[in-house]
Amino acid sequence: MNKKTFRLFSNCIIVKGASLATICDLHRGKVYSIPLPLAEFLEKTKNSRTLENIQEFSNEDQETVIEYLQYLESNELGFWTDEPERFPNLNLQWKSPEYINNAIIEIEQLDNTDIKKITTALTNLYCKYIELRLYKTVSLDKISFFVENCSESVIRSITVFLPFTPDLDIEEIENLSIKYPRIVLFVLHSVQEKYTLLKTKNPKIRFVSRTIDNRNHCGIIDPKLFSIKIPVFTESLNHNSCLNKKLSVDIDGNIKNCPSMSKSFGNVKTHLLEEVVNSSDFQKVWSINKEKVNICKDCEYRHVCTDCRAYVENPEDQFSKPLKCGYDPYTNTWEEWSTNPLKREALKYYNFQEFLNG
Numbered sequence: 001m002n003k004k005t006f007r008l009f010s011n012c013i014i015v016k017g018a019s020l021a022t023i024c025d026l027h028r029g030k031v032y033s034i035p036l037p038l039a040e041f042l043e044k045t046k047n048s049r050t051l052e053n054i055q056e057f058s059n060e061d062q063e064t065v066i067e068y069l070q071y072l073e074s075n076e077l078g079f080w081t082d083e084p085e086r087f088p089n090l091n092l093q094w095k096s097p098e099y100i101n102n103a104i105i106e107i108e109q110l111d112n113t114d115i116k117k118i119t120t121a122l123t124n125l126y127c128k129y130i131e132l133r134l135y136k137t138v139s140l141d142k143i144s145f146f147v148e149n150c151s152e153s154v155i156r157s158i159t160v161f162l163p164f165t166p167d168l169d170i171e172e173i174e175n176l177s178i179k180y181p182r183i184v185l186f187v188l189h190s191v192q193e194k195y196t197l198l199k200t201k202n203p204k205i206r207f208v209s210r211t212i213d214n215r216n217h218c219g220i221i222d223p224k225l226f227s228i229k230i231p232v233f234t235e236s237l238n239h240n241s242c243l244n245k246k247l248s249v250d251i252d253g254n255i256k257n258c259p260s261m262s263k264s265f266g267n268v269k270t271h272l273l274e275e276v277v278n279s280s281d282f283q284k285v286w287s288i289n290k291e292k293v294n295i296c297k298d299c300e301y302r303h304v305c306t307d308c309r310a311y312v313e314n315p316e317d318q319f320s321k322p323l324k325c326g327y328d329p330y331t332n333t334w335e336e337w338s339t340n341p342l343k344r345e346a347l348k349y350y351n352f353q354e355f356l357n358g
Helices: 037-044 049-055 059-074 110-125 140-148 170-179 230-236 272-278 282-285 341-349
Strands: 005-008 012-016 020-025 031-036 078-081 102-106 128-134 159-164 181-187 206-208 246-249
Touching: 005 012, 005 037, 005 059, 005 102, 012 037, 012 282, 020 037, 020 341, 031 037, 031 102, 037 059, 037 170, 049 059, 059 078, 110 140, 110 272, 140 159, 140 170, 272 282
Parallel strands: 102 128, 102 246, 128 159, 159 181, 181 206
Antiparallel strands: 005 078, 012 020, 020 031
């Protein structure tokens, strides 16, 4: 054993933070926290004799390191080998042939002419993933018209957010989910408490109690929302994990990077989406990765976490930490972001009255 090297599997990537590190298992979709010194040791010894390097520690620390290596091996994160050079690192390049990869469309007040222009543009831009949002009204005919006009596109999935009302025809929604295979999920939001037990056997329909009555509900950072996958991880290394190759059209037809952002690049009634997307001004935020964001660059979760540029702690600084994140990478603690007194000025700036009055 003393001549062997301990190596992590190539899909298990170390990410070092300010005081902790993580191993991101991109195959199983799990994140493991490890001490920062252990991460540095694993990086140092990945091509050398591991146990020989352990001898540099005190006896007590040697036992600790060996226990950690046993833990990593038992969880199938790493292995012992005589030939570490035969196990190359994972290729972390990210490529995407689409002009636009995903889009958010607030379809509620758009007319059929607007929808036709949008679906034509999304088809030309080779967009694969679409999120349709309705906040207060339900228009299944409008949803059908949108999807029908995507019949010649390369769209892989459409997720529809619409408000739940007691008179909503669930059977009709089920029929739409069958008729249009591109619709992978209907999220019926704002379900009142007395209806929270509603269920359906259709896996494409989900009831949620959370109120989503406007675009201000976007941008929440939560461990439950971490995406631990190779495409997400590799994209985040050089690009913004939320805005890269994203196109949005808000409820008024304004063209944006995200509906929640204030900056508009024109309107679907007067501008071609294809021309807007190709402008350097529109693409500017695509390159704001976590290594450029204050505090986030010191976080061990930065490459599996989303990043919101619509709501930040310092609205005057585009590289400020997301407002709706309650994690402190220096103390490794989570707290409720909305009650942090240091965020109060930002809450006022964005007019989040529900949190200011709470």
